[in-house]
Amino acid sequence: MPLWDWDYAFSILPDLLLALVTTIEITVLGSVVALLLGLVFAVIRRARIPVLDQILWAFIEIVRSTPLLVQVFFLFFALPRLGITLSAFVIGVVGLGVHYATYTSEVYRAGIDAVPKGQWEAAAALSLPRSRVWTGVVLPQAIPRVLPALGNYVISMFKEVPLLLAIGVVEVVNAGREIGSATFRYVEPYTIAGVLFLLLSYPASLLVRRLERRSVRT
Amino acid sequence: MIVFDGVEKRFGSTVVLRDLDFTVAPGEHVTLIGPSGSGKTTILRLLMTLEKVNAGSITVGGDSLSHAPNEKALSAVRRRIGMVFQQFNLFPNMTVRGNLVEGPTRVLGLSKDEADSRAADLLELVGLADRIDAHPTQLSGGQQQRVAIARALAMRPSVLLLDEVTSALDPELVAGVLALLRDLGETTDITFLCVTHEMGFARDFSHRVMMFDGGRVIEDAPPERLFTAPEHERTQTFLQAVLRH
Amino acid sequence: MSDLPQILSVLGDGLPDTILATLGGIVLTVVLAFGAGLLLLSPRTWVRGITRVYVEGFRGTSEVVQLFWIYFVLPVIVGYQLVPLVAGIAVLGLNHGAYGAEIVRGAIRSVPRAQYEGAVALNLSPAQRMRRVILPQALVEILPPLNNLFIQLLKSTAVLALITVPEVTRQAREVLIPNFGDDTFLIFGVVFVIYLVLAAAITLVMRLLERWAAGRLGRRPVKADPLEAV
Numbered sequence: 242m243p244l245w246d247w248d249y250a251f252s253i254l255p256d257l258l259l260a261l262v263t264t265i266e267i268t269v270l271g272s273v274v275a276l277l278l279g280l281v282f283a284v285i286r287r288a289r290i291p292v293l294d295q296i297l298w299a300f301i302e303i304v305r306s307t308p309l310l311v312q313v314f315f316l317f318f319a320l321p322r323l324g325i326t327l328s329a330f331v332i333g334v335v336g337l338g339v340h341y342a343t344y345t346s347e348v349y350r351a352g353i354d355a356v357p358k359g360q361w362e363a364a365a366a367l368s369l370p371r372s373r374v375w376t377g378v379v380l381p382q383a384i385p386r387v388l389p390a391l392g393n394y395v396i397s398m399f400k401e402v403p404l405l406l407a408i409g410v411v412e413v414v415n416a417g418r419e420i421g422s423a424t425f426r427y428v429e430p431y432t433i434a435g436v437l438f439l440l441l442s443y444p445a446s447l448l449v450r451r452l453e454r455r456s457v458r459t
Numbered sequence: 460m461i462v463f464d465g466v467e468k469r470f471g472s473t474v475v476l477r478d479l480d481f482t483v484a485p486g487e488h489v490t491l492i493g494p495s496g497s498g499k500t501t502i503l504r505l506l507m508t509l510e511k512v513n514a515g516s517i518t519v520g521g522d523s524l525s526h527a528p529n530e531k532a533l534s535a536v537r538r539r540i541g542m543v544f545q546q547f548n549l550f551p552n553m554t555v556r557g558n559l560v561e562g563p564t565r566v567l568g569l570s571k572d573e574a575d576s577r578a579a580d581l582l583e584l585v586g587l588a589d590r591i592d593a594h595p596t597q598l599s600g601g602q603q604q605r606v607a608i609a610r611a612l613a614m615r616p617s618v619l620l621l622d623e624v625t626s627a628l629d630p631e632l633v634a635g636v637l638a639l640l641r642d643l644g645e646t647t648d649i650t651f652l653c654v655t656h657e658m659g660f661a662r663d664f665s666h667r668v669m670m671f672d673g674g675r676v677i678e679d680a681p682p683e684r685l686f687t688a689p690e691h692e693r694t695q696t697f698l699q700a701v702l703r704h
Numbered sequence: 705m706s707d708l709p710q711i712l713s714v715l716g717d718g719l720p721d722t723i724l725a726t727l728g729g730i731v732l733t734v735v736l737a738f739g740a741g742l743l744l745l746s747p748r749t750w751v752r753g754i755t756r757v758y759v760e761g762f763r764g765t766s767e768v769v770q771l772f773w774i775y776f777v778l779p780v781i782v783g784y785q786l787v788p789l790v791a792g793i794a795v796l797g798l799n800h801g802a803y804g805a806e807i808v809r810g811a812i813r814s815v816p817r818a819q820y821e822g823a824v825a826l827n828l829s830p831a832q833r834m835r836r837v838i839l840p841q842a843l844v845e846i847l848p849p850l851n852n853l854f855i856q857l858l859k860s861t862a863v864l865a866l867i868t869v870p871e872v873t874r875q876a877r878e879v880l881i882p883n884f885g886d887d888t889f890l891i892f893g894v895v896f897v898i899y900l901v902l903a904a905a906i907t908l909v910m911r912l913l914e915r916w917a918a919g920r921l922g923r924r925p926v927k928a929d930p931l932e933a934v
Contacts, residue, residue, distance in 0.1 A: 244781060306855060307899040308862035311873055315892045318881055322888055363548035363607075366507055367562035367614060368538050377561065381552040403768035407866060407877075414768055427776045435769045443764040 250429040253420050257433055260416030265441075267333055267412065268399040274338025275398065276391065279345030283353060284375065286346070305343040310404050312336050317408045333405040341398050345391060352387035353379060389453035396445050400438060413437060460485040460618065460650045461506070466515035466525075468501055468674075475501050476674045479515065485617070488644055488651040490661040490682075493671030494697060499654045503620045506652070507542050508533070520617065538566065541616035545623040547603040549595040555582070555606050556591045562614045574613075581609040585639055601632030605639060612643075619643075621653040625660075633657070640664065658702055662686055670694045707887050711880060711894055718875035719898070725792050725861040725871060726902070730854055732797025737804025737850075742834070744809045755805070762802035767860060771795045775867045792864035800857045804850065811845035812838055843917045851910035855903050862899075872898055 286297055304312065313336040320327060327335070356379050364374040406415035417430030461483040468476040476498045483489050491499040504510045505517060508524065517525040519536050527533035549558050559578035563569040569577070582588045585605040587598075595603055604624055611619060621640070625633040637660045644651060644664055655661055661668055662682045670678040670685065670693070678691045689695045743755040762770065774795050779785040786794065815838050823833040865874035872895060880891045 303896060303900065306859075306903045307896050308859040308873060310862040310865065311876070311892065311895055311899070314873070314877055314881075318885075319888050319892065322885075357546075357548075359544055359546050359548035360550065362507070362509055362542075363544060363550070365509060366540075366542040366544075366611070368534055368566045369562065370565065373565050377565075378550050378552070400766040401768075403766045404863065406768070414766070414772060418772070421776070427772075428780055431769065431773050431777050435765050435773060438765045438769055439761065443760060446764065 245428060245432075246426070249424070249426060250433060253430055254433065256420060257413055257416055257430065257437065260411055260413040261437055263330075263410070264399070264402045264412040267330065267337065267402050267405065267410070268395070270334045271337035271341065271398050271402075272395045274334065275341035275345050275394065278338065278342035280349050282342060282346035283349035286350065287353060301343045301346060304340055305347075309336065309340045309401060310407060312340055313404060313408060329405065329408045329410045332408060333402070333410050337398055337401065337405075341394055344394050348387045348390045348394070349383065351390075352383035355386060356382045386456060389449050389456060392449035392452060393446070396442050396449065399442060399445075460487070460520060461652070462516075462518045463502070464516045464518075466505070466517060467513050468498070468505065468510065469513050474674060476505075479674070479676065481669065481676060481679065483650060483652065485650055486648040487667060488653070488665045489667045489669060490653045490655060490665040491669050491671055492655070492658075492661060492697070492701075493677075497671040498674040499671050500622055503542065503622050503652065503654060506540055506618070506620055508537055538614065539616055540618045540620060541611035541614050542620040542622065543604070543607050543611050543624045545627050547595075547600070547607045547627070549603055549607055549610070551595050554592050554594055555587070555598075558595070558606060558610050559613050562610065567614065577613055578609070581612055582606075584612075585609045599632060600628045601635050604628060604632075604636050608636075608639065608643075616649065618650045618652065621651065621655065623654050623656065625655070625657055656701065658686070658698075670697065672697075707884050708890065708894075711884065711887060711891055714875050714879050715872055715891075715894060715898060718870055718872035721789060721864075721869055721871035722858075722861050722873075722898075722902070725789060725796060725864055725869065726854075726858050726906075728789075728793035729796030729800065729857045729861070732793060733800040733804050733853070733857060736797060736801025737808050740801060740805035741808025741812065744805060745812060759802045759805050762799050763806075767795065767799050767863060768866065770799055771863060771867055788864070788867045788869045791867060792861070792869050796857055796860055796864075800853055800860070803856075804853055807846055807849045807853065808842070811842040814845055815841045840917070840920055844914070844921060844923065847910060847914045847917055851907055851914075854906050854910065858899065858902055858906060 282297060282301065286294060288294075313332065316327075316332045316336050317329070320332070360378055360382065361374065364378045369377070402410075402412050403414035405412060406418065409415075411419075413434050414431070417427075417434045421427035421430045463479050463481050466476055466479040467474065475496075479498075479502075491502065493499055501510065505512060506519070506524065512525045515525070516523060520539060522532070522536045524533070524536050527536060549555075550561070553561065556575070556578055559581065560569075560571070560574035563574040563577060564571060579588065579591065582591055585608060587602060587605055587609070590598060590602065590606075595606070598606065608624075624640075625636050628636065637657065640660070641664055643649065651664075653661070653664070665682050668678075668680060668682050668685045669676050670689075670691065672693050678685060678689060678694045680690075685694065686698065689698060740755050740759060743751055744759070746752055746755075771792065775786065775788065775791040778791075819837055819841060820833065823837040828836065861871055862873040864871055865877060868874070876891055876895050881888065884891060
């Protein structure tokens, strides 16, 4: 049996690409959750509300320090017991999104802390309302600074989507597994899956590195 | 206009201002001088509500600043006060125009056109009308500070706080800013409270000079008297050290 | 709550593999991180090139893919089947070693050039320069991000459940959930605690190392930069 069968490889490519679309969908949706929720966490934490801050801190630390797979399993098995039934796809998006929101919230916090205190004071001197201080002065300065770090996390998320095969999501690696189990040839499916990841994430990481170099210069 | 009554301010265990009483009349120009850490900047920061008093009270125009009944009342009082900072603190994510219309449109409720025309007039006043669409980073320090002054004036304040506004500037740019401030002093009836090391400016510009040390007012006199015949020994040593340069 | 002893026992059975995978992964990571990190600084382009391929290859692909590939595909190619735990440690090490290589490379490059020149002026050999002057100073910059990397590695050991390694997560998923469904919240609660404790243990050791490394330079420890996305 040849090690690599090009005909077989090409024949399974369409199915793998289709599953890759699912992977990308999950990445995009998960990123939206992570980027928005993380910002919410960061802004709330900055307000330093007595009890809420501690609870949020504990939640962020726990989610950040424990495996994503365990959190996904938790959502998958525990939510039905609360009467909440969600598809594996949605659980995957939520699990990924919330997990990475804990990372992005730290990134946002660092960016916000980097905005000079004088900016806050000048905004106060103009009596700008609190919401405007955030939207007009602080965030426009904080977020561009941390875009590279956020970009890297989006790429990391993309690479962690295959974890969701553990709850049955048909992303690209799971598709490879299904194809392989039907034909008992795993070399082509898994190799192609690996190459597909590389083809998407490597250029993306180069882009992020370029962004990083540019933002260091300004 | 401004009344400090028994004000005390502590940072942790350090007492920065103790039992401070003074009054500033409307339209008066008062300069605060004294060594670093003597509490001068803290007074400005208290007026700007960047800090809160630990004891005593502050009133501006008859209304309480330190003990305002609610956020709305506090905002109404604070709006009468403007501040220009040592580090300019212009918003780098906006153009000069953006910086100038921000307060008037968001807080004073001016329309975009009204705010724009006010901005244009003020930039004309500070001599930077042609830079209205520039970014702060494209301006020199002196120019940025003049924009900062225009930005504060755009709010039509009754009180203007100047916190060492020329200390961060190259020496050759200082004169321009000080000249602008002198003009403002003569043409408007804004009450000025300045912290500065520029003794020449203090002498020309102020109606009154207050010498601070250790959180207390050591001496309070018109500049002619304080600079030529200071009564207190501490004032004498301070002036001797400063005027030597 | 009455099932707690059994839950603890079953999860406890998974602990050895979790710990073994973590420690094995860390050892391999350190070896590869320093090895590849130094190779990335080699004056020879081809050496840097090959190392770069390793680093970008493992950083650019999914850990699950790497795991499946080494466990399912490699045996077909080389005719040798790795035991799941060993395959897992290999992937953990290769993957995190690639990230570690960048950390090491960055830290070494951040040592001021003047140090390198001073060492040359003292006629130290390249190996002595690295060992006695550059690395001790780079170490202070390496340890905090390495702490984050190792905790990432600990979290990644859970993925080994997907290739049948009986570590903590697999024990929870395969043994406890089917048999103790009513205790779902309790089970996961304990699992979270286990990982938190292990993570805290790693951080404790790393903080001691940071203090030791900084002490050798007469300095206080450095805090890790949260903007350094691993």
